[in-house]
Amino acid sequence: MLSFTKTAISATLLLSLTACATFTTNENDKAPYFEASFDDKNRAPASLTPPVISSQDGQATLDPLYMRTQADYYFSMGEAYSLEGNAAKAIESFKMTLIYDQNSPTVNMRLAGEYLKQGMISESLTQAEEAVKKDGKNVDAHLLLGGLYSSMKLYPKAMDQYHTVLKLDPKNTEAPLYIGALYSEQKQSDKAVSYFESLVKNPDYTSPYLAQYYIGRVRMEQPEAKFQKAAEAAFKKALVLKPDFADAVLSLGALYSKQKNEAKAITLYRNFQKENSPSPKIAEVLSQTFIEQGKYDLAYEQLEVLEQNTDEPLNVKMKMALILIEQKKYPLATEKLEAVLKEAPESDKVRFYLAAVYEETHQNEKAVREFKKIPASSTFFGEATVHSAYLLKGMNRLDEAVEVISKGLAERSDQPQVYAMYASLLDEKNDYKAAAKVLEQGLEKFPENAQLRFYYGTINDRLGKKDVVITEMKKVLELDPNHVQGLNYLAFTWAELNQNLPDAEKLARRAMELEPQDGYVLDTLGWILYKQSKFTEAVKFLEAAHKFQGTVSVIAEHLGDAYYKQSMVDKAKKMYRKAADLESDKNKVKEIRNKITAIEKQELSTPRLPASVEAPLAEHTSK
Structure with a gap:
C-alpha cells in the first residue's frame, strides 16, 4: 500500500511558503469600523489611532493601506514563527492576518498547514475548505484539500479534488500521482499503474523515475509471479533513470528478500554503497543484517555511515560500542562509551555498559564507581548493585560489599538477584543463619524463582539440614527440570x-x-x-x-x-x-x-x- 498524504500536503504547502498575504481582488477592500457605544476613559492618544476616512454616507472606514500593511505584518510574523517551528504562534499570527485580509485563500492554506503540524486535522480541513471556497480555481488549494481528505480516508472526496485539478490544469503532474496513490490504497492496482504510466509518458513530468518506483511498489504487493517480475523491472527502470535513488534500491532489495534471495539483496545494497554516496537508509538495513549474521566488521562500516547522517547519533554510537564489546575491543569500546556518556550523562544504559567494560578490563575502582551511579529507578539497578558488590568482595572489601547490597535491597526489593548476592556475601562471612533469612524473604516475594530456591538449599546444607536440602532441590527441579x-x-x-x-x-x-x-x-x-x-x-x-x-x-x-x-x-x-x-x-x-x-x-x-x-x-x- 502506498501513502502519499504527507507528500501531497507538504508539496502543496511549499508552493505557498513565499506567497504574499494579500490576494484580495475586491477594489473596495475596506473593513467597517464603529465607535464604542460607551465612553472609554482610558483611550489611546489620538496620534496612535488608525487613520479613519469618512465615506459619503457618513460611515467611518479604516484606511485600506493600513489594513494591507497590518495583514502583511502578521503574515510575515506567521511565516517567521513557522520557520522557527512554533506552530502555535504561527497560527495566532495567521489568524490575525485574516482579521485584516479576510479574502485571502493563501492565509487559509497556511493556517491549514500549521494546524496539520499540530495534528489538528479537522481544523486544517476547515481552513483548506475555506481556501477552496474563496478561490475555486486555486490548484494548490485543491491539492491540499485532496491530501487532507486522503489522510482521513475520504477517498471519493479526495478523488473529486484531484480531478478538479486536472480540469483546471490538464498538464498538472501531481494530481495523476495522487490519484494513482488513491487507487493503490483501495487495492485497484491496474488503475493505479495506468496513472503512473501516464506520467512516464508525459514529457512535462520531470521525475519519471518516481512513477516507475510507484509502479514497482504497487506490483510488489501483488503475489502473482508476473507482477513480481513487473515490480523488479519497474525498480530497475527507476534506477536507470536515477542511479542514486536509494528508495528504489531498498524496495528492490526487499523484493529479493521476499523471494528468499537475501544474498542478492545484500549484494545490491553493498554495490550501491560503493558506487554512490552511501545512503543512511541502506546503511541502517545493512548494519542490522550484518549484526544478525555476526559480521560485525561489516556492520561497523555501515554504522559509521549512519553515525554521520542520522537524527539519533547516540543510538548508533551505542550499537557501535556494543559491537566493539562483542569483538572484545575493549579500549575502543571504552572510548566510544565515554564519548556517548558525555553527551548523554543521564543514560543509565550507557553507564551500565561502560561499567561492565571497566569490569572486563579489570578497572575495578572505575567499574564500581559507575555501577554505584545507576539510580534505583533504572532497569539496570539490580544487576549494577550485584556487580558492584561482587567486585568489592573480590577487592577484599567484604563489609563494603555487604553495605552496598543491603542498601540496594532496601531501595529495590523487587530484584531477586540482589537477594541471592546478599545471601552469598553473608555465606562468605560464615553467617549462614542470616543468609538463610535473606533467602526466605526473597522466596516470599519470588516463590517460583528456581535460583533463589537453589541457594536456599545450599545454605541449609551449610547448616547441616540435609532434609531441607533435599526438599528444596526437588522444588528447584519441579520449577526447572533442566536446572x-x-x-x-x-x-x-x-x-x-x-x-x-x-x-x-x-x-x-x-x-x-x-x-x-x-x-x-x-x-x-x-x-x-x-x-x-x-x-x-x-x-x-x-x-x-x-x-x-x-x-x-x-x-x-x-x-x-x-x-x-x-x-x-x-x-x-x-x-x-x-x-x-x-x-x-x-x-x-x-x-x-x-x-x-x-x-x-x-x-x-x-x-x-x-x-x-x-x-x-x-x-x-x-x-
Whole structure:
C-alpha cells in the first residue's frame, strides 16, 4: 500500500511558503469600523489611532493601506514563527492576518498547514475548505484539500479534488500521482499503474523515475509471479533513470528478500554503497543484517555511515560500542562509551555498559564507581548493585560489599538477584543463619524463582539440614527440570548420604547431558559410580572431571580414591598429594595425607615381587 498524504500536503504547502498575504481582488477592500457605544476613559492618544476616512454616507472606514500593511505584518510574523517551528504562534499570527485580509485563500492554506503540524486535522480541513471556497480555481488549494481528505480516508472526496485539478490544469503532474496513490490504497492496482504510466509518458513530468518506483511498489504487493517480475523491472527502470535513488534500491532489495534471495539483496545494497554516496537508509538495513549474521566488521562500516547522517547519533554510537564489546575491543569500546556518556550523562544504559567494560578490563575502582551511579529507578539497578558488590568482595572489601547490597535491597526489593548476592556475601562471612533469612524473604516475594530456591538449599546444607536440602532441590527441579546445578546438587547429596544411588546416577547423567564439560557434574557422576562399586567407569568420569577442574581438591581426592580401588597405587598417591596441596582446610589436608600414609604402610608390609615373577603370575591369574 502506498501513502502519499504527507507528500501531497507538504508539496502543496511549499508552493505557498513565499506567497504574499494579500490576494484580495475586491477594489473596495475596506473593513467597517464603529465607535464604542460607551465612553472609554482610558483611550489611546489620538496620534496612535488608525487613520479613519469618512465615506459619503457618513460611515467611518479604516484606511485600506493600513489594513494591507497590518495583514502583511502578521503574515510575515506567521511565516517567521513557522520557520522557527512554533506552530502555535504561527497560527495566532495567521489568524490575525485574516482579521485584516479576510479574502485571502493563501492565509487559509497556511493556517491549514500549521494546524496539520499540530495534528489538528479537522481544523486544517476547515481552513483548506475555506481556501477552496474563496478561490475555486486555486490548484494548490485543491491539492491540499485532496491530501487532507486522503489522510482521513475520504477517498471519493479526495478523488473529486484531484480531478478538479486536472480540469483546471490538464498538464498538472501531481494530481495523476495522487490519484494513482488513491487507487493503490483501495487495492485497484491496474488503475493505479495506468496513472503512473501516464506520467512516464508525459514529457512535462520531470521525475519519471518516481512513477516507475510507484509502479514497482504497487506490483510488489501483488503475489502473482508476473507482477513480481513487473515490480523488479519497474525498480530497475527507476534506477536507470536515477542511479542514486536509494528508495528504489531498498524496495528492490526487499523484493529479493521476499523471494528468499537475501544474498542478492545484500549484494545490491553493498554495490550501491560503493558506487554512490552511501545512503543512511541502506546503511541502517545493512548494519542490522550484518549484526544478525555476526559480521560485525561489516556492520561497523555501515554504522559509521549512519553515525554521520542520522537524527539519533547516540543510538548508533551505542550499537557501535556494543559491537566493539562483542569483538572484545575493549579500549575502543571504552572510548566510544565515554564519548556517548558525555553527551548523554543521564543514560543509565550507557553507564551500565561502560561499567561492565571497566569490569572486563579489570578497572575495578572505575567499574564500581559507575555501577554505584545507576539510580534505583533504572532497569539496570539490580544487576549494577550485584556487580558492584561482587567486585568489592573480590577487592577484599567484604563489609563494603555487604553495605552496598543491603542498601540496594532496601531501595529495590523487587530484584531477586540482589537477594541471592546478599545471601552469598553473608555465606562468605560464615553467617549462614542470616543468609538463610535473606533467602526466605526473597522466596516470599519470588516463590517460583528456581535460583533463589537453589541457594536456599545450599545454605541449609551449610547448616547441616540435609532434609531441607533435599526438599528444596526437588522444588528447584519441579520449577526447572533442566536446572543443572539443582540436578547435580541433589545427586551429590544423595551420594554423600549413600541414598537413592540409582536415582542419583540418573540425575547426574541428565546434568552431564546438559553440561558435558562441567568438571563438578562429571565428578558427581564419577563419585556416584564409585559409591556403587563401578570403579572402572568411575575412573573414566573422574579423570574427565579432573581435566576440566584441575585445581579442585575434592575432585583430585575422589580420583585418588578411584585409582586406589583399581590398584593404581602410584597414581592414587600422586592424586592425594595434589589434593592435599590444593586444600586450604588444615583438617582436610591432614585427612588426605593420612590416606597417603596408609598406602605407604601397606606397601612396606607387602613387598612388591620382581617384574620377572609378577608377569607369569599375572598371566596365570588371568587364565
